Amino acid sequence: MTFKNIAVAASAVLALGGAAAAGDLKPMHSRSINLGTITGVAYYTVEPDGYHVVATLAQNDAGAPVRFETVLVSGQTMTLSTPRAAGMPPVKVEIGRTADQIHVLEALATN
Secondary structure (H helix, E strand, O other): OOHHHHHHHHHHHHHHHOOOOOEEEOOOOOEEEEEOOEEEEEEEEEEOOEEEEEEEEEOOOOOOOEEEEEEEOOOOEEEEEEOOOOOOOOEEEEEEEEOOEEEEEOOOOOO
16 A cells, blocks of 8 residues: 555545544544654554554655554553754654543654
């Protein structure tokens, strides 16, 4: 599947699932991820062993998509980031679970 196909599918899901604003994420609703030159979508499902978070990212239409998967229990987070020039903080998005909520936010960059 090309990044263009993923982007079209993600747009359709976002149109049905609501705006891609920072904040809580609902099960099976995607949210766009923007890491500068790398973009994609993230969603999660509720399973007995935890919340299964999936993020699919690619650099552009020509780039092969990469999928990241993790299982979060309450109190855990995953961070997606891309480096920038020397001395510049990375671009980050943090996905975390608190109780039965998944939060997506742009993490504050530190040097």
